[in-house]
Amino acid sequence: MDYDIIICFETHVELKTETKLFCDCLVKYEAPPNSQICPVCTGQPGALPVLNKKAVEYAIRAGLALNCTINRESRFARKNYFYPDLPKGYQISQFERPFCEDGYLEITGDDGKPYVVGIKRIHLEEDAGKLVHSSGSLEASEYSLVDYNRSSVPLLEIVADHERNPLRSVKEARTYLEKLRQILKYIEISDCMLEKGQFRCDVNISIRPKGSKGLGNRAEIKNMASFKFITDALEYEIKRQSELIESGSRVSQETRLFDEEKRVTRPMRSKEDAPDYRYFPDPDLIEVEIDRDFLQGIEDSVPELPDQKLDHLIKHFGIPRHDAIVLTREKKVSDFFEKCALHCNDRRRLSHWITKDLFKLLNDSSLTIEECPIRPKDFSRLINLTDRGDITDSIGRTVLYEMFRTGKNPETIIEAKGLKPIQDVDLLDKILDEVIGENPDAVSKIKQGITKPIDFLVGQVMKKTRGKAPAKKVRELVHKKLLK
Amino acid sequence: MELCDRSACELAGMLRKREISSREITESVFKRIDEKEETINAYITTTRETALKQADLADKKFRNGKRTPLLNGIPIAIKDILCTQGIRTTCGSNILSNFIPTYTATAVKKVLQAGAVLTGKTNMDEFAMGSSTENSAFGSTRNPVNIEHVPGGSSGGSAAAVSGGETILAIGTDTGGSIRLPSAYCGVAGIKPTYGRVSRYGLISYASSLDQIGALGRTTEDCAMLLNVICGHDRLDSTSAQVKKPDFRRSFNKGIKGLKVGLPREYFVEGIDTRVEDQIMKAVKVLGKNGADIIDISLPHTKYAISAYYLIATAEASSNLARYDGVKYGFRSNHDLPDSVRMYEETRSEGFGKEVKRRIMLGTYALSAGYYDAYYLKAQKARTLIKEDFDKAFEKVDCMITPVSPCLPFKLGEKMADPLQMYLVDIYTVSLNLTGLPGMSVNCGTVDGLPVGLQIIGKAFDEEMVLRVGNAYEKILKGPHRKDAKNAEKR
Numbered sequence: 019m020d021y022d023i024i025i026c027f028e029t030h031v032e033l034k035t036e037t038k039l040f041c042d043c044l045v046k047y048e049a050p051p052n053s054q055i056c057p058v059c060t061g062q063p064g065a066l067p068v069l070n071k072k073a074v075e076y077a078i079r080a081g082l083a084l085n086c087t088i089n090r091e092s093r094f095a096r097k098n099y100f101y102p103d104l105p106k107g108y109q110i111s112q113f114e115r116p117f118c119e120d121g122y123l124e125i126t127g128d129d130g131k132p133y134v135v136g137i138k139r140i141h142l143e144e145d146a147g148k149l150v151h152s153s154g155s156l157e158a159s160e161y162s163l164v165d166y167n168r169s170s171v172p173l174l175e176i177v178a179d180h181e182r183n184p185l186r187s188v189k190e191a192r193t194y195l196e197k198l199r200q201i202l203k204y205i206e207i208s209d210c211m212l213e214k215g216q217f218r219c220d221v222n223i224s225i226r227p228k229g230s231k232g233l234g235n236r237a238e239i240k241n242m243a244s245f246k247f248i249t250d251a252l253e254y255e256i257k258r259q260s261e262l263i264e265s266g267s268r269v270s271q272e273t274r275l276f277d278e279e280k281r282v283t284r285p286m287r288s289k290e291d292a293p294d295y296r297y298f299p300d301p302d303l304i305e306v307e308i309d310r311d312f313l314q315g316i317e318d319s320v321p322e323l324p325d326q327k328l329d330h331l332i333k334h335f336g337i338p339r340h341d342a343i344v345l346t347r348e349k350k351v352s353d354f355f356e357k358c359a360l361h362c363n364d365r366r367r368l369s370h371w372i373t374k375d376l377f378k379l380l381n382d383s384s385l386t387i388e389e390c391p392i393r394p395k396d397f398s399r400l401i402n403l404t405d406r407g408d409i410t411d412s413i414g415r416t417v418l419y420e421m422f423r424t425g426k427n428p429e430t431i432i433e434a435k436g437l438k439p440i441q442d443v444d445l446l447d448k449i450l451d452e453v454i455g456e457n458p459d460a461v462s463k464i465k466q467g468i469t470k471p472i473d474f475l476v477g478q479v480m481k482k483t484r485g486k487a488p489a490k491k492v493r494e495l496v497h498k499k500l501l502k
Numbered sequence: 503m504e505l506c507d508r509s510a511c512e513l514a515g516m517l518r519k520r521e522i523s524s525r526e527i528t529e530s531v532f533k534r535i536d537e538k539e540e541t542i543n544a545y546i547t548t549t550r551e552t553a554l555k556q557a558d559l560a561d562k563k564f565r566n567g568k569r570t571p572l573l574n575g576i577p578i579a580i581k582d583i584l585c586t587q588g589i590r591t592t593c594g595s596n597i598l599s600n601f602i603p604t605y606t607a608t609a610v611k612k613v614l615q616a617g618a619v620l621t622g623k624t625n626m627d628e629f630a631m632g633s634s635t636e637n638s639a640f641g642s643t644r645n646p647v648n649i650e651h652v653p654g655g656s657s658g659g660s661a662a663a664v665s666g667g668e669t670i671l672a673i674g675t676d677t678g679g680s681i682r683l684p685s686a687y688c689g690v691a692g693i694k695p696t697y698g699r700v701s702r703y704g705l706i707s708y709a710s711s712l713d714q715i716g717a718l719g720r721t722t723e724d725c726a727m728l729l730n731v732i733c734g735h736d737r738l739d740s741t742s743a744q745v746k747k748p749d750f751r752r753s754f755n756k757g758i759k760g761l762k763v764g765l766p767r768e769y770f771v772e773g774i775d776t777r778v779e780d781q782i783m784k785a786v787k788v789l790g791k792n793g794a795d796i797i798d799i800s801l802p803h804t805k806y807a808i809s810a811y812y813l814i815a816t817a818e819a820s821s822n823l824a825r826y827d828g829v830k831y832g833f834r835s836n837h838d839l840p841d842s843v844r845m846y847e848e849t850r851s852e853g854f855g856k857e858v859k860r861r862i863m864l865g866t867y868a869l870s871a872g873y874y875d876a877y878y879l880k881a882q883k884a885r886t887l888i889k890e891d892f893d894k895a896f897e898k899v900d901c902m903i904t905p906v907s908p909c910l911p912f913k914l915g916e917k918m919a920d921p922l923q924m925y926l927v928d929i930y931t932v933s934l935n936l937t938g939l940p941g942m943s944v945n946c947g948t949v950d951g952l953p954v955g956l957q958i959i960g961k962a963f964d965e966e967m968v969l970r971v972g973n974a975y976e977k978i979l980k981g982p983h984r985k986d987a988k989n990a991e992k993r
Contacts, residue, residue: 057605061825063598063706064585064607066739096821098869100846107824156842164829296869297876301711301818303740 020228021260024236025191025221025252026180029198030173031208032074032145032216034197039144039172040067040110047214051150051165058370059170061105066302069094074117074306076207077142080174083205083323084137084411087314088341092117092306094142097295102156103147103164111175111431113297116141117308124325128186136182145171174207180222180233188252195245198388200324203434204349218243223255223278224269234259237281242276251276251283258283327352330480331369335359341369344377350387358396366404371401375415378421391425392418407490410480413437439488443495446479446487450495453478464500472496505530506577506667512726513670514572517564524557524564524575526907526924527670528619531577534667535621539650544663545580546640547590548622553577556619557626563617572727574617581670582623584610584715585704589620593706594628594638594656597826597833597853607704608739609673609715609732616731621669625660628855629823630677630708632656633927634917635684637857642914647689647953651911654687656680657718661688664718671728672718676810678892679706679906679931681716685943686906686955691972692718693725695939696963698743700729701736707822709815710741712935721971722944726750729965745963753966758974759793764899768804769930774908781954782905785975787947789903792978794971797899801891804933806884811932812925818867826853858919888902889937893991904930906943906955930957940965944972 037044041058057065081088095113118140135140147169153157176198178184184190199210199217210217224236237255242248254276259269276282309434322330324346331342331352346352355372362368376397380390400421404414411433420431432438440446453475454461460471472493479492505513505527516522532550539545560575580586583593585603592598606614614620616672627637635643635658645653646666653662657674661684664672666701674681676694685692693716700715717728729750736742765786770779790796828834828849835848854862868877908929917924932940939962943955956975960968 057603060830062585062604062831063591063593063601063725063825064603064702064704065605066703068738068740068743098821098824100824100843101825102827102829102842105825105830107827108821294871296821296866296871296874298821298869298874301709301741302707 019260019264021225021256022228022230023186023188023256024180024224024226024233025185025188026178027176027185027191027194027222028178029176030218030220031080031176031202031205031210033073033174034209035070035072035076035172037072038170039073039142043170045171046167049167050467051163051166052099054167055169059105060166067110067300069303069306070172073142074308075312075316075319077117077140077174078308078313079205079207079320080176080202081121082317082320083120083201084118084123084140084176086118086121086137086140088118088308089115090141090308090313090420091115094170094300094303094306095297096300097143097297099293099295101146102162103149103169105147105166105169109144109146110300110303111143111297112141114299119304122182123194123198125190125197126446128189134183135185136179138177138179138182140174140176143173143175145169145173180236188249188256191221191252192245192249195248197324200347204324204327205320206349210399212243212245214288215243219248221248221252223252223259225256225259226265227263237271237283238273240273240277240286243373244388247276247278250281254282305388307329311333321349324349331355332380335365335369337365337369339364341373344373345369348387354387354390354394358398358401361395361398362401364401367405368401370400371397371418375418379419390422392421393425396421396427403428403432407488408439409437410485410489413485437486440486443490443491446492446495449479449482449487450475450492450499453482454499461500464496504534504667506534506652506670508670509720509970510573510576510670510727511721513576514727517575520564524560525554526623527575528553528557528577531621531667531669532874538646538666538668541644542646542647542662542668543641543643544624544659544666544668545579545622546592546594546625546638546659549620553619553621556614556617560617560619568784570979571616571731573613573671573731575616577621577670578613578618578728579621579624579660579663579672580610581626581657581672581674583626583675583706583708584673585706586610586620586623589623590625590910591706592640593630594626594640595854596639597849598706598831599639599833601832603704605704608701608736610704611733612734613673613728618671618731621663624657624663624672624674626659627656627680628858629706629819630656630675630680630713631819631857631861632685633679633924634912634914635659635662636914636918637855639855640869644914645688646909647687648911648951650913651952652914652916653688654684654907654911657686657692658688660718661685664688664690664720670719671724673715673728673732674718675705675713676931676935677712677714678815678822678935679928680797681718682906682931682941682943682955683927683955685718686945686957687911687953687956689945689948690718690720691722691725691942691944691976692716693722693729693942693965693968694803694934694940695729695733695965696743696940697935698741699733699745699940699963699965701734701739701742703736703738703742707818709818710822711818712811712815714935714938722942722969722976723751723754725942725974726754726969743878743963748966750965750969753970754973756970756974757793758789758971760792761901762797762899763789763794763971764797764799764895764897764902766799766801766902766904767805768801769904773926773929775910776906777949778905778908778910778954781947781949782903782956785956788978789971789975799895799899800903801888801895801933803887803891807888807933807936808925808929810881810884810888811928811936812864813877814885814936816861816865817868817878817881818865820862820869823854823858823862826850828853830895841845856919865899880952885936888933892933892937892939893901896961901961901964901971902959903971904957906957907928910949910954934959938962940968942968942972944975946975
């Protein structure tokens with residue numbers, strides 16, 4: 019049987035504010051356990067929350083980037099439940115009147131056409147602390163320790179709409195997550211590092227016989243932080259649910275967990291056991307009013323989004339689409355490109371060198387573009403040197419390697435390494451004569467008007483000079499000697 | 503008269519004249535504590551050693567001749583619901599019986615910075631839930647006026663300490679009447695300021711939207727002196743108001759001539775002890791005779807106040823008290839517990855007292871899916887209506903006069919068996935917490951030797967009016983007042 023697949027994400031993103039959502043403690047991932055804590059984020063009796071304005075700004079920025087309506091009056095609510103990593107016994111979250119509602123995210127569907135995925139709401143909440151178990155899980159452990167460094171770190175929850183254009187396949191699900199992550203990184207509100215748990219998902223999935231109406235019972239798979247696992251879990255669920263339907267059983271509405279080792283999902287709790295969180299407005303926090311100027315300021319701060327940037331690179335800089343896609347995957351990369359482009363004549367050459375040569379160097383040493391030791395200005399000078407034929411591409415690569423290693427500018431390296439092109443015409447003449455003498459066949463062909471062996475001769479000169487002969491100049495000499 | 507029985511303003515004056523030292527006052531207070539505390543049980547923790555050190559420090563400041571705050575060298579007791587760094591803070595509960603805070607509440611910080619001498623942490627109903635200070639894990643407090651009777655609650659320890667000379671000033675908190683009721687029962691003055699006037703940072707929450715810190719003293723002037731120090735915006739409390747900070751003592755000596763004083767008719771109906779009513783009406787007559795314009799007003803939604811209060815307060819409490827789970831601090835059940843859920847259950851079952859558990863259950867129910875609209879939301883709507891009643895009435899009057907309590911201080915144990923009877927004691931006080939309005943209790947004589955409190959209600963952030971009327975009434979009763987702090991400050 020063929021099925022319609024309905025997938026819908028709730029994504030939790032940790033914001034990269036300097037301080038936590040309700041206190042002055044620093045958001046620091048590498049800090050020793052319980053070193054970034056205070057009475058507020060450890061739920062000490064009598065401590066009170068004070069809202070971080072920057073976090074509100076980030077939430078609204080996300081809302082604008084995802085085409086949401088921004089609620090001018092918003093408020094926080096308490097979500098009540100007990101867990102050892104939740105110091106107050108409730109999480110400060112939003113329920114009624116979140117900051118952002120009714121948005122969308124446009125992706126490329128599996129059919130290659132644009133598909134507009136509905137976003138129901140985006141709200142701000144605090145993260146919980148982290149449990150460190152003496153073995154496996156809380157239940158199985160002899161003891162568990164709590165680290166409250168993460169407690170009250172601002173978390174953005176982006177809830178997709180399962181009625182308004184939900185995702186229709188596992189592939190689309192992945193496209194959605196990648197696009198969402200790309201945008202959130204672009205607007206610089208989160209680093210979205212999956213391995214650090216900065217981008218975590220709950221996913222809802224249900225299936226129904228193709229063409230039928232209404233929604234089937236859905237499974238919610240909780241708390242996944244790897245695209246691979248999400249894909250695996252979804253594929254497993256499609257199989258599980260279709261087998262249930264085909265064997266005449268019903269899919270039950272429940273929450274499930276993904277077993278990373280066995281690559282299967284397991285039931286966690288049924289709909290009947292769903293906890294009653296007893297949401298109510300947090301009386302410790304007053305209603306948040308977003309004034310016009312504040313909103314305008316955020317609107318002005320939203321940078322060019324990936325789709326716009328892609329267009330811009332293709333149209334304005336004339337670079338090939340496949341390069342532009344690679345360059346716009348991350349804002350930091352397109353920023354690097356644009357900084358270089360300011361000083362560069364041949365942008366196509368520039369994009370090629372970034373996406374091929376520079377990326378290889380970065381990958382090999384597992385650095386990000388921000389950690390790249392080469393300054394954009396120096397990089398563009400190198401490109402200009404190769405462009406003018408002052409040095410050959412192959413020497414250019416040697417220079418690039420040295421620049422990457424030392425952070426020095428290309429001219430200094432060329433000078434120090436003796437990679438300077440030979441400018442002495444007499445010397446070049448002499449070497450060319452040697453080459454002509456050694457290759458009579460090629461010479462006679464050229465004289466007959468076959469131009470192809472010219473490259474061969476130039477190459478031979480290069481070989482003798484170890485690449486230091488300026489190719490352009492040598493070519494001119496060949497022409498002068500053999501074709502006048 | 504012993505030093506420990508004098509008003510803070512008097513003592514402040516004497517200190518400035520160098521007639522006495524802070525050490526002498528403090529020693530007098532601790533002498534009284536030694537004599538009475540075993541009977542009264544006003545304190546959960548006394549801090550004699552640090553108090554004497556603070557007193558000496560205060561005296562040193564006087565000797566150095568520097569200008570010092572009025573509070574310098576004056577003994578003060580703090581309700582054990584306010585966090586004090588390094589000093590055990592129990593909230594009257596077993597669950598916090600071993601809790602030593604790592605920080606100090608804003609209001610406490612302010613009085614200590616002003617040079618006040620901390621005498622200790624006072625007894626209270628557990629988590630401020632109660633009207634008699636009988637719901638304390640550290641035993642009941644007795645009323646120093648008559649030890650057979652309760653001091654009122656929940657700030658019963660603070661009121662009893664002031665009343666019995668076991669301190670000079672006290673800080674209390676008021677969620678449904680918890681400053682005003684014990685002040686009335688112990689015959690002292692106590693003010694609950696407008697919600698937002700005093701920072702709640704460091705006040706262990708019972709019901710966040712109702713809790714407010716206030717002052718207790720022997721006179722309205724003492725209250726004003728303390729309120730001056732503890733009030734003001736605090737960036738650590740989002741609900742603290744950014745309003746101007748007046749000198750509350752300025753409002754005195756203005757008299758009450760021509761003031762419009764409202765008498766809400768819904769507060770004088772069945773259920774009130776006629777002896778209390780008579781006493782209040784006598785006071786009203788005195789005010790009228792001295793030039794106040796007594797006006798009959800109506801607060802039609804008064805009958806919903808108690809229900810609305812007990813729904814909102816318990817709903818908030820059910821969430822506020824979730825943090826006492828045995829994980830981070832305080833009591834943890836030491837039974838052999840198989841898992842974390844059992845640890846929560848046992849810790850909370852053993853750690854909380856009966857009334858606290860009752861209110862947590864009530865509040866949990868009121869917030870539950872399917873009941874939220876019928877209870878919590880309805881209560882919020884009633885709260886709005888009650889607020890509108892007051893807004894309307896205050897178009898016609900400058901302040902209002904009511905009883906604090908419908909009955910006289912009752913005997914220990916008398917109402918413990920019937921929680922509903924106990925809840926009804928708050929009938930005249932809870933509306934001010936629902937509306938956030940300021941109110942104070944001033945003694946208006948006794949019936950059978952038991953004090954009766956007069957409640958004065960003001961407009962939002964108009965504590966000056968409340969204090970002015972209270973002070974005028976005190977002066978009419980007592981005749982020209984003794985040396986006041988104003989003279990003291992001039993010196």
